[in-house]
Amino acid sequence: MFDDLKYNNFTKYQSEFRVVTFLYLSILLGIYSEDQTIKYLTMKNNIHDQVSSYYGETLQTSDDLKTNACCTDIEYPRHIKDILSQLHDETMSKYYGCGLTIPTNLEGLRVLDLGSGSGRDCYVASKLVGKEGHVIGVDMTDEQLKVADAHKDFHAEKFGFANVEFQKGNIEELGKLDIEKESLDLIISNCVINLATDKKAVLQGAYDLLKEGGEIYFSDVYSDRRIPQDLVDDPVLYGECLSGALYWNDFLTISKDVGFLDPRTVSSNRITIEDEELMEKVGNINFYSVTYRLMKLPKLESDCEDYGQAVRYKGTIDHNKDAFELDDHHLFEAGRIKTVCGNTYMMLHDTRFKEHFDFWGDFSTHYGIFEGCGGSAPFNTENTNSDEAAPCC
Numbered sequence: 001m002f003d004d005l006k007y008n009n010f011t012k013y014q015s016e017f018r019v020v021t022f023l024y025l026s027i028l029l030g031i032y033s034e035d036q037t038i039k040y041l042t043m044k045n046n047i048h049d050q051v052s053s054y055y056g057e058t059l060q061t062s063d064d065l066k067t068n069a070c071c072t073d074i075e076y077p078r079h080i081k082d083i084l085s086q087l088h089d090e091t092m093s094k095y096y097g098c099g100l101t102i103p104t105n106l107e108g109l110r111v112l113d114l115g116s117g118s119g120r121d122c123y124v125a126s127k128l129v130g131k132e133g134h135v136i137g138v139d140m141t142d143e144q145l146k147v148a149d150a151h152k153d154f155h156a157e158k159f160g161f162a163n164v165e166f167q168k169g170n171i172e173e174l175g176k177l178d179i180e181k182e183s184l185d186l187i188i189s190n191c192v193i194n195l196a197t198d199k200k201a202v203l204q205g206a207y208d209l210l211k212e213g214g215e216i217y218f219s220d221v222y223s224d225r226r227i228p229q230d231l232v233d234d235p236v237l238y239g240e241c242l243s244g245a246l247y248w249n250d251f252l253t254i255s256k257d258v259g260f261l262d263p264r265t266v267s268s269n270r271i272t273i274e275d276e277e278l279m280e281k282v283g284n285i286n287f288y289s290v291t292y293r294l295m296k297l298p299k300l301e302s303d304c305e306d307y308g309q310a311v312r313y314k315g316t317i318d319h320n321k322d323a324f325e326l327d328d329h330h331l332f333e334a335g336r337i338k339t340v341c342g343n344t345y346m347m348l349h350d351t352r353f354k355e356h357f358d359f360w361g362d363f364s365t366h367y368g369i370f371e372g373c374g375g376s377a378p379f380n381t382e383n384t385n386s387d388e389a390a391p392c393c
């Protein structure tokens with residue numbers, strides 16, 4: 001691992017050198033002023049340094065958090081509780097995530113955890129992917145990486161196989177990690193992307209590393225409006241995963257821009273802030289902990305279109321015998337035939353879920369928009385012959 005750290009530090013300096021050279025050339029050519037350049041470099045480094053020192057030094061355990069933004073209370077399924085009960089105490093006490101970011105049907109997958117912290121979710125995924133799978137955790141904070149790395153042997157012994165590695169790196173520069181493009185089946189992340197200064201770079205990097213049919217399944221914090229700069233600059237609000245949060249609609253736009261064409265919400269919960277000082281600072285802004293799943297399927301359409309297709313869940317996914325939940329509005333009960341839009345059909349047919357479903361139909365006939373699944377026809381569909389409703393042409 002320490003060779004990895006040295007390598008990543010070296011490549012980090014190479015890239016910083018390139019950026020600095022570019023910016024100084026820009027000053028010489030009059031593109032940016034010296035003030036603008038220095039401000040940009042300082043702002044980016046300051047936020048990363050602040051976040052690292054918050055998670056590496058300020059917080060010692062999850063009890064030190066001032067809000068539940070990073071640690072929302074959720075009910076874990078029994079098999080996840082069983083795995084959590086086997087994890088090392090230090091891995092658990094330095095967990096600062098929100099929500100459950102582990103989807104179903106993981107056996108044999110290659111998984112990456114963005115901002116893996118003390119490694120809790122990596123070790124849960126390790127057990128679920130099994131000895132044929134592989135899990136990589138990436139984090140930029142040395143103290144957290146050290147804790148994660150220290151308990152690799154402990155977990156390998158518990159589970160009977162070793163399939164986890166940790167790499168030091170910035171999730172805004174995923175292309176620099178020692179991971180081949182299009183080699184991952186699944187990317188998970190638990191309350192981290194809000195801490196990144198360039199969220200689009202994170203999503204673009206994730207898209208590039210995923211195989212076609214792969215997905216990023218992650219929990220994070222979103223706000224109901226854009227956050228004013230003075231709150232973004234507040235180190236505690238930022239470190240507590242609040243003021244770096246994206247306005248949810250900006251998140252959807254960015255996701256679609258990088259190629260995740262139909263983001264699906266799996267669950268969402270309002271975040272409560274108990275600390276009075278922080279509550280006063282955020283005023284009317286509401287924050288939500290949301291789990292999204294974004295699938296890399298280039299043929300997805302911008303809306304749910306109806307091709308007359310249907311599917312039936314076979315009840316064969318582990319721990320999901322009775323029903324499989326794709327997202328917050330698609331629950332597939334075992335044995336029941338359900339009509340689906342073209343996008344949902346692809347999410348089940350062109351992914352690791354295929355073997356667990358029966359499928360009917362194809363894309364040869366289009367029947368219009370799939371009502372009740374997002375979009376609806378923008379016209380008055382009533383057929384009236386009265387004079388008042390005369391057509392304009």
Ligand SMILES: C[S@@+](CC[C@H](N)C(=O)[O-])C[C@H]1O[C@@H](n2cnc3c(N)ncnc32)[C@H](O)[C@@H]1O
Nearest residue numbers: 095096097115116117139140141170171190195
């Ligand atoms: C809220 S904690 C969540 C940690 C972990 N996912 C968990 O559930 O315990 C945020 C973690 O993300 C890491 N982090 C934040 N920004 C990062 C970035 N740009 N690159 C890599 N790691 C980052 C921090 O070092 C910290 O360990």
